[in-house]
Amino acid sequence: ECFSLLEGSYVCAIVDAGEVILARDPVGARPLFYGSERGFLSFSSEMKGLIDHIRFDINELPPGHIYSTGEGLKPFEPFVPEVPEPGTIKETAMTLRRLLIEAVQKRMPGVQGISLSGGLDSSIVAAIAKEYNPDLHLFSGTIDRAPGPDLENAVLMAEFLGLEHNLHIYRITDSDISNMIPRAVWHLESFDEDCISGIISNYCVARMAKEYTNVILVGEGADELFGGYRMVLKNPAVKDDAHREQLAQKLLDIAYNTALRRLDRAWMANGVVYQTPFLDARVVAFAKKIPMAWKIYGEQQTEKFILREAFRDMLPEKIANREKLRFAMGVGTDDVMDMLVSEVIDPEEIKSRPRSAYGMPFATFKELLYYDEFLKLFPPAYEKQTVRWDPFK
The missing domain is CATH 3.40.50.620 (HUPs)
Known part of the structure; x- marks a missing residue:
């Protein structure tokens, strides 16, 4: 319940009587990732901090949520201050x-x-x-x-x-x-x-x-x-x-x-x-x-x-x-990015590679290059944390 009283941007981890509690503010300005493999819970403010510990089961804690080892993932009521009603x-x-x-x-x-x-x-x-x-x-x-x-x-x-x-x-x-x-x-x-x-x-x-x-x-x-x-x-x-x-x-x-x-x-x-x-x-x-x-x-x-x-x-x-x-x-x-990327990768290549390994369609040929860079740095399963800006979904 304490998180419903907090205002501002935050992520936090609390260890209490052997239970681990992770929390993230309702807007989600600060990131937090977590996952469990081989019987261990790992968490970090960035995915790269988990590469040596989590290869497949990585999750981003949603804004306005708590994850605990006792109860799993659940939302909390955000702090909503009293403000005036609009007038004219x-x-x-x-x-x-x-x-x-x-x-x-x-x-x-x-x-x-x-x-x-x-x-x-x-x-x-x-x-x-x-x-x-x-x-x-x-x-x-x-x-x-x-x-x-x-x-x-x-x-x-x-x-x-x-x-x-x-x-x-x-x-x-x-x-x-x-x-x-x-x-x-x-x-x-x-x-x-x-x-x-x-x-x-x-x-x-x-x-x-x-x-x-x-x-x-x-x-x-x-x-x-x-x-x-x-x-x-x-x-x-x-x-x-x-x-x-x-x-x-x-x-x-x-x-x-x-x-x-x-x-x-x-x-x-x-x-x-x-x-x-x-x-x-x-x-x-x-x-x-x-x-x-x-x-x-x-x-x-x-x-x-x-x-x-x-x-x-x-x-x-x-x-x-x-x-x-x-x-x-x-x-x-x-x-400028259109021009520079076209010098590195053939824009037509997207026709033969339209999707990522986990099925996400590439928006443009530039994204194909960015994806190749991504796979050099992160386990393939981490691509599932890439989210499109699409309010119509």
Whole structure:
């Protein structure tokens, strides 16, 4: 029952009277794997920590669950704080503003930097944090040969905050990407194409950031809570707001194995602790009460409308109105990876090898290369822990 009283991101292991208890927070920002072979229970925050102990029976502890040697796997009731009911659009925006400001404020001790993509979410976090630390460092990344749109917006936001002198830009080269692919698979412990693209960008920025700080704030979580995934929530297959609500919850449910997974592995591999104010328990609880019609709003179906309204006066107009881009697309990683991987593997090879050993279909020819790297590093059974970003499943 104690886990229903805990707030924040955590995994833990408790040994009590000979019983082992493993637990993971309801969002699942931190990973935990376990398994039993030859009569021994083994567990680790990463799969690679189990390679010498578990070859086949590996499991990821789901968010909001406990595993005990006495009772096995079971969920626990998450901590749900009391938050106000939404009022008018204006009142709701002001309540959201207050809750997110409080979430940033309580995470500020020790924070010296922000991962700033130039998108709406990280820009909001940066704008709030600057009020509490006027000398923040801002970290951004772009492809050196052809900078993506994120760079221009990161520079714009830094100038708006008067922090252009503290903006650090990692210019990702072709050799960075090609050299990073095996390392990305190793740290991510997955061969999912979207996650690999995202972790390479995040890893390069994290490697730069560790020279300045070991604690940062990030903007992850806002898309899942406020209707940021346009291609999902505006899909013709989505029937109504009730269906959108279901998909939004699914996006939050699978975030631990997609967006949060690449975030966690990239930053923690470089010894940098990340804080996620959008995933604060009070922000999450209030966001779930906000009508979907205020998240994707009006005839133009403006994504994250209520979030934009809450912080419009703290942002440049261009960023307040900016549409979401995938991190790797905004940075510019995707196109370069297509070119580099096609030099290593024939795109036609996917026709003769369409699936993995355990039957997962490869999304693209790039994923075939990532899978081959995966098998060099992990037992084949570990591929079952690779999860697709697919809220429609």
